[in-house]
Amino acid sequence: MKKNSRDNPFPLRKYYGIMIVGFVLFLGIMAYYSVKFKEKREIAKQEVKLNESVSAGNSATQGKTKKTTQATTQSSTAAEQEQESRQTIQQTISYDGKTKLMWPLTGNILMPYSANATIYFESLDQYRTNHGILIEAKENALVKAVKRAEVEEIRKTPEYGKTVLMDLGNGYSALYGQVKDLAVKEGDIVEKGQVIGKVAAPTDYYTLEGTNLYFQMEKDKKSIDPSKYLK
Incomplete structure (x- = not known):
């Protein structure tokens, strides 16, 4: 007489066992890739922060350099203008040695x-x-x-x-x-x-x-x- 599969529980247990093992493996794989993904994401974030920091530093340096250059230019311009003004004034200070001068005060x-x-x-x-x-x-x-x-x-x-x-x-x-x-x-x-x-x-x-x-x-x-x- 042939036995019914219902009367033999082992094939079903084997099947469930395979499913459980496969599910566990799946979860393990997912967990592994999840950890790797998080690591890559953290590395990417750090790279972005580093790039932003470098960019900010470059901008600040450029800003300081620009301000320093502007200040130097303005200072040079002011000095040149002052020198030109002084030269103009000095050109108007002239004495021919013939024109009589006023006395610094009255007295013998x-x-x-x-x-x-x-x-x-x-x-x-x-x-x-x-x-x-x-x-x-x-x-x-x-x-x-x-x-x-x-x-x-x-x-x-x-x-x-x-x-x-x-x-x-x-x-x-x-x-x-x-x-x-x-x-x-x-x-x-x-x-x-x-x-x-x-x-x-x-x-x-x-x-x-x-x-x-x-x-x-x-x-x-x-x-x-x-x-x-x-x-």
Whole structure:
């Protein structure tokens, strides 16, 4: 008598076993590829972040470089404009040596110009040359620019106290000595008649001569008699 398959459970168990094993394998494969996919995705994300970071860095660097270049260009342009402006101003500072200059202040000449012969200095009790003139003045009297000029140098010496050297143009210069309360600084352009300071108390070199303004002129670094150029 032939047996029915229903009466033999083993073939069905074998079939179910194969299905379970296949399903487990399937799940394993899916899990494996899922892990690999996640790894690749994370790597891709990291690459994207890295690229963005590099791009941002490049943009920032380019931005800084551009700003630096612009700043340098603007600075150079400003310097060139200032130089051109100064050259233009300096071109208008000119002196022909013939036009008479205004007096820096009103007063008698206490000591004349004497570069080639010695004269007596009462405070020093000695004879010596004098490369400028001493103009009698009261302390705090206003000192004015003799013409349009540029303030070249401000300094202090034992003999003349605080001094202001001005470029008159074409090699001519004027030195104002024994002044105080200056209203100008180096590099300033002053106009004719502009107040540059006040007369100071005399230094120890000129105490007996009295309060005065020391005024000296040069042409190409050689002293000249100021009284011949003042009117």
